[in-house]
Amino acid sequence: MARHTPNGIVQAMQSLRISNSLASRPNIPSLRYATRKYATEVQPESATETVIATETEIQIEAEAETSMKTQKVKAAPAINFEKFNIAPARIIPASPSYFSGSPRFIDHVLRLEALQAKFAHLPIVDAAEAPRMAWLKLAQFRDFVGEPVPVKKYKSLLKILQSMNRIAPDMVPGEVRDSLASFLRPGNPYSTQHSPREVDEMGRARAKGKRKESTAVVQLVEGEGEVLVNGKSLVEVFQRLHDRESALWPLRCVDRLDKYNVWATVHGGGVTGQAEAITLAIARALLLHEPGLKSSLRKAGVITVDARRVERKKAGHVKARKMPTWVKR
């Protein structure tokens, strides 16, 4: 009766914890389940058993000799343990955790715990100094093992992985490195280094900005204060003076309006959103040219991103929050 109950898994986990609660505790092989290499009930021939067997054999032979001497009966041929003439009584699973709810997962845990115990003596580094690893996400891990692994248990597995990851990088055994690598997301995202943006060889600084639904990309070059938005004049795009002023505000507030030319593309959203998206993009592009302006631009309020978006409409409401008018009946 192997019922896939959570209790069974919990017990399995607890038993594992008990056996391995202390990493420093030496593991006595005889106390652990011996790993099986084939799926039969018959135990593999261990050295002691063969010794015992030979002893009994000797005893039997001695007795047989004495009896032969007395009765002259021919003894049965010696049992060949290498070859059975009968099939095994029942098939036994390869994994000891077969009857738990998630055998593959538990196998992984057992393997990792064994490794952890094996290399517990290696020096470890501080958690901050350990290399940053992108472990499989829970959903990815579930796909990887093909079992519904609960969150909490995956966290416990991650804990083991993290502690193994803390082994001093120059002393990590190949075995550990390989097994840790099997839990990494493909294409380690932390392996790539972000290069900081710079003004390119043509003297252009490129930056993006967003506000409401609008996205703006600005190319800022040194110039005389000419502005083109989507290939059009600023006046054509923003008919309201306020929008024009807010679009060029980062240049205006640091007196750089006649020092740079702006070439912007902007799409999405409305007029105000587009103007303010350009504001943000210009400010970021300006920082590439002159990083020292950051504090004054921050004071001008053009560095802070306004991440507000339109609140979604709710069911039963007229708008996001508005309720329908109360009617008596």
Added chain:
Amino acid sequence: MASAWCWSCLSRLRPTPRAILPPSAAIPRTTSAPFHSTAVQYANPVKKKGSLTQVKYRQGQTLRRKKKKNVERARPPAVGERKAQRKRIVLSNPNALEVEGMKDLSVETMIDARLRGSVLGLPVTMLDQLRAVQAFQPKQGWSIFRRPGTVMRRDAIEMGRLIAKISGDGEEAEKGKVVKRVLTGLKGSGKTVHMLQAMAMGFLKKWVVITVPDARELVSGDTSYTPIEGSKPTQYIQPNATSALLSRTVEANREVLSSLRVSQQHPALKDLKPSSTLEDLAKMGFSDAALAWPVFQALWTELTATSAAPGLEKDFQARPPMVVTVDGLAHWMKESAYRASDFTPVHAHDLVFVKHFLSLMQSGSSLKNGGMLLYSTSTSNSPASYSLEVALDQLAAQQKGVNVSSPEYPQPEPYSKPDTRVLDLFKPQKASGKEGILELQTLGGLTRDETRGYMEYFARSGLLRENVNEKWVSEKWSLSGGGIIGELEKAGRHVRAPAKTLPTVE
């Protein structure tokens, strides 16, 4: 299970001892809801509603409403007064300061490159002429200054020199040339004012100025129209519009027209005396609208005449060059609001008035005595005309030197059904003799120096209370989309309340 009765209600059931202070007689004891948990008897008495509900004995119960008092209101303005208000042009503001040392536009100053960026006043004597040809438009901001003036930007000085050359100052080869231009540019870039400057310069040089201040009026179906019998396809005369054009022309060019005498035979005009002046000729048109079109044709042949007809050479004087301006070209590039007798729309090019002014674009039939033709597009009042867009693109490409047969030459989109009459009008021309080809002139913004001069004019007129310096000017220049003059004007006239400085204790 919990009881349906609440404890307080049950306790109320029991005979309770009387309150020490019994409720006063003024508060009536309500016993309608004895088991209710609220103490009704201590609540305030229900207030009586207004007198409407209180029905008195032997009183009618019909609904009575107060009658609305008839508020005496001012009478609405008389017919046409609102439009007059809307179209009124104020050219002076006595509250504005007079700018010291402001020069007038004159024959000398209009070609002076040193005055570039300065504002030149329009001569006071010329204002009536300019008003007559409707050179001023409402909402151009004339009313905020002491007197009307225009900036001498690069295009204006270039035009001034051109007009001087055509008049015959300088080389003989340039005299009597015809310059034809289509003006385009962003909204507020000064296209109409550029035409005003052309008219003013024409008046200074004693040219004849003929204008169509609003092309829309001729195609919007507002003025009368009559078909010309026997014309095929049927063409239409607009007698009243022609009459108005004649009266404008006479009013503005009286001095020139009265000095010129009739030099051609006009069989259509029986009443015309052979010794009459061109002013008399034109006057015949606006006294009788039915004669307006033949009179205009006669006037035009007189003004473009290079020599007198046999027998009339006695009083012949050389005719002056002309400035012809049309504002709002796009209206003439589509079907008009007029209908033919079979209710099909009449194309604008079938109106002879329109056709006459458009035909001047084409080579051969243009101004014979030289002059300047200016057609301006509009960005605020322009109907969508795809064909005109394509035609102007083609014109720009021709100007760049793109070959007509090359693939870069802009063509209308396939299946877009462009108006072939419009495209034919802008077909590439060849310069013949003194007649130039049609050019496209795109007005951009002012330069920084011109901007500075213009903004200083605002400051000196007392409208602008800012310190006009390099920094401020360059800020306004950028904000106005690169010196678009209409936007600069808004920046200049925008009155800001000066920041109040707190009194300091010393």
